[in-house]
Every structure is written in structure tokens, then in C-alpha cells.
Amino acid sequence: MSRRPRIFDAVRGEILDDIRPVKTLPSPWRRALVFLPWLIVCLLLMSAMMRPDYGEVSKLLLWGGSVFFWASAYFLLIACMREAIPGSDISWKYLVTGITVALILQLLLAAALHERSPYPSPEQEIWRTIMACTGAISLLGAPLLTAGCILAARGYLVRRTFAGVLLAVVAVIAAESVWRLHCPYTSPEHLILTHWLPFIVLAPAGGYLLVRLGKRG
Amino acid sequence: MARSASDSVERQYQEDATLRECMVEYQRGSDGAFDRLYSALSDEVYAYLATLCLDASQTNDLFQECFLQIHRARHTYLVDRPVKPWVFGIARHVFRTHRRATRRRAARERSGARVDRYVEEMFQRLIDRDLIAEALVHVAPGRREALVLHHALGWSFVEIGRLLNVSAGTARVRAHRGMADLRRHVAVRAEGQP
Numbered sequence: 001m002s003r004r005p006r007i008f009d010a011v012r013g014e015i016l017d018d019i020r021p022v023k024t025l026p027s028p029w030r031r032a033l034v035f036l037p038w039l040i041v042c043l044l045l046m047s048a049m050m051r052p053d054y055g056e057v058s059k060l061l062l063w064g065g066s067v068f069f070w071a072s073a074y075f076l077l078i079a080c081m082r083e084a085i086p087g088s089d090i091s092w093k094y095l096v097t098g099i100t101v102a103l104i105l106q107l108l109l110a111a112a113l114h115e116r117s118p119y120p121s122p123e124q125e126i127w128r129t130i131m132a133c134t135g136a137i138s139l140l141g142a143p144l145l146t147a148g149c150i151l152a153a154r155g156y157l158v159r160r161t162f163a164g165v166l167l168a169v170v171a172v173i174a175a176e177s178v179w180r181l182h183c184p185y186t187s188p189e190h191l192i193l194t195h196w197l198p199f200i201v202l203a204p205a206g207g208y209l210l211v212r213l214g215k216r217g
Numbered sequence: 218m219a220r221s222a223s224d225s226v227e228r229q230y231q232e233d234a235t236l237r238e239c240m241v242e243y244q245r246g247s248d249g250a251f252d253r254l255y256s257a258l259s260d261e262v263y264a265y266l267a268t269l270c271l272d273a274s275q276t277n278d279l280f281q282e283c284f285l286q287i288h289r290a291r292h293t294y295l296v297d298r299p300v301k302p303w304v305f306g307i308a309r310h311v312f313r314t315h316r317r318a319t320r321r322r323a324a325r326e327r328s329g330a331r332v333d334r335y336v337e338e339m340f341q342r343l344i345d346r347d348l349i350a351e352a353l354v355h356v357a358p359g360r361r362e363a364l365v366l367h368h369a370l371g372w373s374f375v376e377i378g379r380l381l382n383v384s385a386g387t388a389r390v391r392a393h394r395g396m397a398d399l400r401r402h403v404a405v406r407a408e409g410q411p
Contacts, residue, residue: 005263007255011281015288021246022292085293086306091382156290158310 028081028088031151035074035174038144042178051184057117062181065109069177072102076170080148083163084155092162099169103196106176107188114186121185129185133194137179138201141171145206153213160214164206171206172199225371232257236300244291255284258301261370262308268365269312271354283311305380352402360395367392 025031051057079095082088121129148167157163176195183195236257242250262283267276286307294303353361362381366372367388372380377388 005259005277005280007259007284008281011285015251015284016248018288019243019246019248019251022244024244025293025295027295027297085295085298085303086290086310087302087304087380088295088298088306089382156286156293156307156310158306158313 025085025155028078028085031081032074032077034147034151035070035077035144038147039070039174039178042140042175043181046178046181049182051182053117053119053184057113061109061113061116065106065113066177066181069102069106069173072098073170073174073177076102076166076173077148080152080163080166080170081155083159083166084152084157086156086158089158095166099173102173106173107191110186110188110191114188117186119184119186121187121190129190130194130197133179133183133185133190134197134201136182137172137175137195138198140178141168141175141198141202142205144174145171145202146209149206149209149213153210157210157214160210161207164208164210165203166206167210168199168202168206171202172196233299233301237296240291240294240300241296244294251288254287258304259284261301262304264370265305265308265366266312268362268369269309269358270315275315279308279311279315282315283308286311302376302379309380348403348406349399352399352406355402356395356398360391360398363388363391364395364399368396 054062076095076098079090079098082090145167148170149164152163152167172195175198176191179195183190236254239250239254239257243254259280263276263280266279266283267273270276270279287304290307294300353365356364359381363377366377366380367374374385374388374392377392378385381388381391383391
């Protein structure tokens with residue numbers, strides 16, 4: 001009696017009936033290029049509403065920081081796209097390390113900007129600034145999150161919720177790095193309380209969206 | 218020794234090139250590509266699933282599901298990447314989905330779990346395959362996976378590390394500790410036998 005594993009005739013038949021050419025998935029870095037049109041649109045929007053202290057603030061810290069975070073967001077987006085390819089996923093330990101480093105750098109940059117040209121948020125309008133910044137970053141990040149989810153769902157996602165949360169991190173980092181070109185408030189508390197707050201909204205949205213898209217697929 | 222190692226690398230390289238060609242043909246809709254891929258991978262995939270699952274009937278079901286998933290996910294294979302990590306990534310996902318579903322139903326029959334006869338066959342070159350197969354059940358799952366992938370299926374630690382999302386060093390340590398556990402259990406069981 002042969003002990004070779006056998007595929008059931010029904011399963012084999014189902015597969016052979018469905019044999020047809022398929023369009024292969026582009027590589028992760030190409031799929032992550034969806035980031036570029038999003039960035040261009042955001043920059044066009046921001047060009048009309050640069051921060052009021054743009055003349056005084058250090059251009060290196062402002063633009064250099066943003067460029068660094070765009071690069072970080074792009075690489076994290078590549079990691080998200082790799083999640084959709086079996087056997088290519090990046091260890092969550094590396095990802096958590098990368099994200100932590102990016103967030104610490106954001107804090108350090110904010111502190112450096114605050115040191116050079118402080119622009120404290122007005123205490124009497126604290127809720128207004130929280131609502132404005134949180135809302136704006138959520139709105140800026142949402143299209144990137146949605147596009148990322150749709151692209152990731154086209155692949156074979158093994159860790160859906162993880163990928164959704166990771167995409168939310170990408171959206172927040174990318175949107176914050178654009179919004180900081182407009183928002184003049186430099187205090188690190190403002191960054192933590194308002195610019196990172198959208199993660200609480202976007203993370204469940206990303207996880208939910210990917211689970212839903214996965215079920216439809 | 219060095220020559221046999223280089224022969225092994227050469228053989229693996231050729232095997233991977235053949236599998237890549239197969240996958241490309243499969244993606245293009247070639248009729249015989251699935252059967253070629255199946256005959257090249259079925260033994261290893263089955264053995265891998267059997268190692269994870271430790272239940273013959275469940276392994277059989279997962280094996281069917283795995284090839285269905287491979288078929289459905291074939292568009293995600295990237296030509297410039299090796300085939301086996303992609304296939305085993307899917308196999309692993311199939312197993313984990315199954316395990317999650319089983320846990321949710323809280324109906325896992327741990328007591329009935331036994332090592333499949335096929336896995337035993339893999340170990341027939343060793344001293345006492347029944348003894349080893351029984352002892353293998355007592356090796357922690359993470360270590361058992363690395364142990365079988367390396368010692369039975371011949372994967373390198375780098376490949377195992379990629380599959381399990383750990384470093385090659387961690388994979389080596391797991392396989393090493395798995396082997397130590399296996400030896401200990403074999404010794405205990407051998408002493409207990411008349």
C-alpha cells in the first residue's frame with residue numbers, strides 16, 4: 001500500500017477546472033508606490049497653507065524631517081505589501097523596532113524645532129487645536145490607509161489585523177509628516193496628544209477594512 | 218565532506234530553478250504545471266503539515282486545503298523569489314487557521330493526537346522509528362518544527378528562520394534543543410521498554 005499523500009479527486013478537479021493565466025502581483029515596492037500620488041496631492045494641498053512661521057523655522061529640520069518620515073512611511077508600506085506575500089513577511093520585532101525609532105525621531109525633531117523656534121499652542125484653544133489637528137491627520141491618512149488596504153487585500157494576507165494596524169501606523173506617520181508643514185505648534189505634548197491620536201481611529205479602521213476585504217475576496 | 222556539501226547546494230539550486238519554472242508555467246495557465254508542482258512538493262508539504270498537526274485525518278484535510286490555497290494564491294508568487302518559503306508560508310497559514318478554528322470550537326482531541334505513519338516513515342533511517350515518533354510528540358511544537366524542517370526535510374537554518382520569522386541562530390537553537398529533548402525522551406522511553 002502506497003503511503004504517498006494523495007490529493008482528493010474532487011480537489012484536484014476543482015483546481016484543474018480553474019487553471020487559467022493569472023495576473024501576477026507586482027513586487028511590494030512597486031505596489032507601495034501608491035504612496036507617491038498621495039504625497040503629491042497632499043503637498044499640493046499644503047503648498048497653499050504652509051505654517052505661519054515658515055520664514056523663521058529651520059528648513060532642514062522642517063523639510064529634512066518630513067522627507068525622512070516619508071521615506072520611513074514608504075518602507076513601512078513596503079513591509080505591509082510584503083505581508084500579502086506568503087513567506088515574505090517581515091518579523092514583527094523588526095517592525096516594532098522600526099516604528100519605535102521613527103516615532104522617537106519624530107519626538108526628537110519636534111523637540112529640536114521647539115527649542116529653535118517655539119510656537120506653543122494657545123491654552124485657551126487647546127480643544128480646538130486637538131480637534132483640528134486630529135481631524136486633519138485622520139482625513140489625510142484615510143485615503144492612504146484605504147488604498148493600502150485594497151492593495152494588500154489583493155494578495156494573500158496571513159496576518160490581516162496586524163497588517164491593518166501596520167497600515168494605520170504608516171498612514172499616521174505619513175499624514176503627520178505632511179501636516180507638520182502646516183501645523184506650527186512645536187511642543188512634543190502637542191505632537192503626542194494630537195498628531196498621534198488619529199492612530200486610535202485609523203488602527204481599528206485598518207484592521208476592520210482588511211478583515212472585510214478578505215472575507216469578500 | 219566539502220564536496221558533498223557543494224553537491225547538496227547545487228542540487229537545491231537546481232531544484233529551486235525547476236520549481237520556479239513550474240510556478241511561472243502554473244501562473245501562465247499551463248495544463249501540466251500543477252501536476253508537476255504537486256509531485257515535486259506534495260511529500261514535503263504533507264510531512265510538514267503532519268509535523269505540525271500530529272493527526273493523520275486532519276493532516277489529510279489540511280493537505281487538500283493547502284493545495285487549494287496554493288492554487289488560489291498563485292498570483293502572489295513573485296518570480297524572483299524561491300518557491301518553497303512561499304508554499305510553506307501558505308501551509309503554515311492553513312495550519313494556523315485550522316488551529317484557531319479548532320481552539321474556538323474547543324473540541325481539540327489532544328489525547329487522540331498521534332504521529333502520522335507517514336512522519337514515521339521519514340525517520341525510518343534512525344534507530345527506532347516508533348520510539349522516535351512517540352518521543353517527537355513530547356518535543357515542544359516550536360522546537361519540533363525546526364527539528365523536523367532541518368533534520369528530516371533538509372532545510373537550512375536560514376530558510377527555517379525565514380519561514381518561522383526568527384533569525385537563523387534562533388532556528389539553530391530551536392532545532393538543537395528539539396534534538397536534545399528528543400534524545401532525552403527516546404532515552405526515557407527506551408529504558409521503560411522491556
